[in-house]
Amino acid sequence: AQSVTQLGSHVSVSEGALVLLRCNYSSSVPPYLFWYVQYPNQGLQLLLKYTSAATLVKGINGFEAEFKKSETSFHLTKPSAHMSDAAEYFCAVSVGAGGFKTIFGAGTRLFVKA
Amino acid sequence: NAGVTQTPKFQVLKTGQSMTLQCAQDMNHNSMYWYRQDPGMGLRLIYYSASEGTTDKGEVPNGYNVSRLNKREFSLRLESAAPSQTSVYFCASSRVPGQGGAYEQYFGPGTRLTVT
Numbered sequence: 001a002q003s004v005t006q007l008g009s010h011v012s013v014s015e016g017a018l019v020l021l022r023c024n025y026s027s028s029v030p031p032y033l034f035w036y037v038q039y040p041n042q043g044l045q046l047l048l049k050y051t052s053a054a055t056l057v058k059g060i061n062g063f064e065a066e067f068k069k070s071e072t073s074f075h076l077t078k079p080s081a082h083m084s085d086a087a088e089y090f091c092a093v094s095v096g097a098g099g100f101k102t103i104f105g106a107g108t109r110l111f112v113k114a
Numbered sequence: 115n116a117g118v119t120q121t122p123k124f125q126v127l128k129t130g131q132s133m134t135l136q137c138a139q140d141m142n143h144n145s146m147y148w149y150r151q152d153p154g155m156g157l158r159l160i161y162y163s164a165s166e167g168t169t170d171k172g173e174v175p176n177g178y179n180v181s182r183l184n185k186r187e188f189s190l191r192l193e194s195a196a197p198s199q200t201s202v203y204f205c206a207s208s209r210v211p212g213q214g215g216a217y218e219q220y221f222g223p224g225t226r227l228t229v230t
Contacts, residue, residue: 009154032216043118043204043221044157051216090156094216100145100164101172102219104156 002095006105019078023091032094118222137205146188150201
């Protein structure tokens with residue numbers, strides 16, 4: 001069965017520091033992978049997605065993620081954290097016939113210290 | 115464009131009461147979804163509708179029913195609410211996954227439901 005594991009339910013960084021949020025997946029077929037962000041009391045918004053066109057994917061707000069098949073990973077990074085990046089981040093994989101069923105990780109809450 | 119809208123934003127129910135959560139999208143998407151979000155568990159799919167006229171169970175369908183009223187609207191009904199259904203409910207929509215793979219989903223702002 002497909003699954004998504006996000007390492008670390010909480011991550012704290014200083015403003016200006018590197019952001020690294022980890023995501024590992026398991027899938028028996030080539031996956032379609034996504035990162036979503038959720039700000040307080042809002043719905044999820046797409047940050048970026050991997051659809052096999054390129055292993056390094058750039059998203060909005062300076063985020064990017066690299067698909068590593070050998071490590072079954074899709075970690076999210078940003079070179080320099082900003083206070084506005086404080087939010088919860090979800091890694092997700094689309095599975096099943098037609099890709100309708102999306103499996104979400106448990107989420108990682110990012111705190112940014114001044 | 116309003117995107118995906120949900121009503122109500124908040125609701126408190128007593129055990130055994132029923133209610134319907136409404137969702138509408140104006141992006142001309144064919145596929146729509148209902149999720150619940152619980153702390154530490156991410157989002158779990160309750161039901162989805164691949165296209166108008168079809169609905170299918172997701173990961174946690176027990177205790178819920180859905181209706182795809184038309185292309186724009188997809189409602190979620192709790193027939194007899196239970197405390198275990200206390201959660202935040204999100205509706206989402208997307209293009210129909212095709213040969214290019216899965217498409218991203220667009221989410222509504224959520225409904226916070228408490229069952230006492």
